[in-house]
Amino acid sequence: MKQVAFGKTGAKVSEMCLGTMMFGKRTEEAEADRIVSYAFEHGVSFLDTAAMYGDGACEEMVGRLLAGRRSKFFLATKVDGVAYADITGSIDKSLRRLQTDCVDLFMIHWPQVGMDPLEVMRALNDVVRAGKTRFVGCCNYPAWLLEHHNAIARANGWPRLACNQIPYNPVERGAEIEVLTQAHATGVAITVYRPLLEGILAGKYDPDKPMPADSRATWDDRVKKWMTKYDAGVRFLLNFAHERGVTPSAVAVAWLRACPAVTCPIIGASRFSQIEEGVKAFEFSLTAAEREAISNAFDADLREDAGGKFPEFRRKLDLVAR
Numbered sequence: 207m208k209q210v211a212f213g214k215t216g217a218k219v220s221e222m223c224l225g226t227m228m229f230g231k232r233t234e235e236a237e238a239d240r241i242v243s244y245a246f247e248h249g250v251s252f253l254d255t256a257a258m259y260g261d262g263a264c265e266e267m268v269g270r271l272l273a274g275r276r277s278k279f280f281l282a283t284k285v286d287g288v289a290y291a292d293i294t295g296s297i298d299k300s301l302r303r304l305q306t307d308c309v310d311l312f313m314i315h316w317p318q319v320g321m322d323p324l325e326v327m328r329a330l331n332d333v334v335r336a337g338k339t340r341f342v343g344c345c346n347y348p349a350w351l352l353e354h355h356n357a358i359a360r361a362n363g364w365p366r367l368a369c370n371q372i373p374y375n376p377v378e379r380g381a382e383i384e385v386l387t388q389a390h391a392t393g394v395a396i397t398v399y400r401p402l403l404e405g406i407l408a409g410k411y412d413p414d415k416p417m418p419a420d421s422r423a424t425w426d427d428r429v430k431k432w433m434t435k436y437d438a439g440v441r442f443l444l445n446f447a448h449e450r451g452v453t454p455s456a457v458a459v460a461w462l463r464a465c466p467a468v469t470c471p472i473i474g475a476s477r478f479s480q481i482e483e484g485v486k487a488f489e490f491s492l493t494a495a496e497r498e499a500i501s502n503a504f505d506a507d508l509r510e511d512a513g514g515k516f517p518e519f520r521r522k523l524d525l526v527a528r
């Protein structure tokens with residue numbers, strides 16, 4: 207597993223980040239332990255969690271799993287709110303649950319309408335000065351908002367947001383409008399969630415068969431919607447992988463790795479059988495022409511499309527307090 211520069215922080219991380227969102231939800235602790243250990247044995251030391259996953263239960267599990275080996279990992283977590291008290295209070299709770307006195311990366315999970323960037327950056331600066339995180343970052347930020355925050359950081363001599371964690375895959379292409387360009391130009395690390403479109407790009411779902419009972423499709427309606435809307439692209443990707451004798455995950459991950467703005471895809475294995483494939487996916491590469499062919503197999507007019515609230519935030523005139 208390659209080690210890559212984490213933006214301009216000077217830190218290096220494994221190119222694969224392991225997402226833990228399913229730990230405690232669908233993944234029992236013993237299984238999660240095997241996943242983390244397998245990943246670590248194969249060079250993956252970057253771990254992503256969040257205060258909101260399982261309302262703290264995920265962080266608690268990660269804390270137990272890393273006990274005795276915390277220093278070997280680059281550990282990232284997130285805060286839900288954007289008020290000063292949310293940010294400074296949340297880190298203390300996260301540190302307790304994670305059984306550590308300092309995380310490597312602390313991120314704002316979502317922008318919120320009416321947020322005050324000066325307050326956010328002051329709070330994050332105080333968290334860094336207190337030695338509770340090495341670096342700070344954000345998720346789901348439009349490019350202009352990230353720059354706005356970092357202009358405040360520059361003006362005050364505070365640590366800047368070092369990364370933006372976003373959804374990006376051949377279906378969810380909203381980040382191509384400005385987020386990737388801005389991050390690339392300014393040395394902001396991009397960590398990518400939903401690299402496998404919740405398993406669709408891993409070939410978990412067959413468009414001609416009912417959704418498997420043990421899948422995320424049982425509670426996330428978007429899976430069915432995406433399967434219907436992007437059927438042609440998904441079939442193209444599955445066939446492309448088949449012809450080359452690699453897994454569909456390898457193609458989806460290679461599609462991300464071929465983008466110079468992407469720092470780390472976050473692989474969210476929910477069971478041990480998926481982690482082996484996830485790690486191996488990083489051995490495959492695409493040429494520029496192959497990447498373009500895959501991009502074109504998905505309807506390019508839908509670049510604005512991305513799940514949830516991203517990139518809808520880009521259109522909110524009242525997103526920040528003035």
Ligand SMILES: NC(=O)c1ccc[n+]([C@@H]2O[C@H](COP(=O)([O-])OP(=O)(O)OC[C@H]3O[C@@H](n4cnc5c(N)ncnc54)[C@H](OP(=O)(O)O)[C@@H]3O)[C@@H](O)[C@H]2O)c1
Nearest residue numbers: 225226227345399400401402403404405421422474476480
């Ligand atoms: N910052 C944010 O707002 C945000 C939002 C979402 C996620 N994240 C982070 O990003 C991580 C990854 O996100 P994600 O879980 O949505 O990513 P994903 O990789 O697109 O989806 C993971 C899901 O794909 C399926 N899968 C994975 N490997 C597979 C394989 N080899 N074969 C078949 N199916 C496979 C599993 O579904 P089943 O469980 O159904 O088997 C798994 O739960 C999360 O763990 C979390 O750390 C951050």
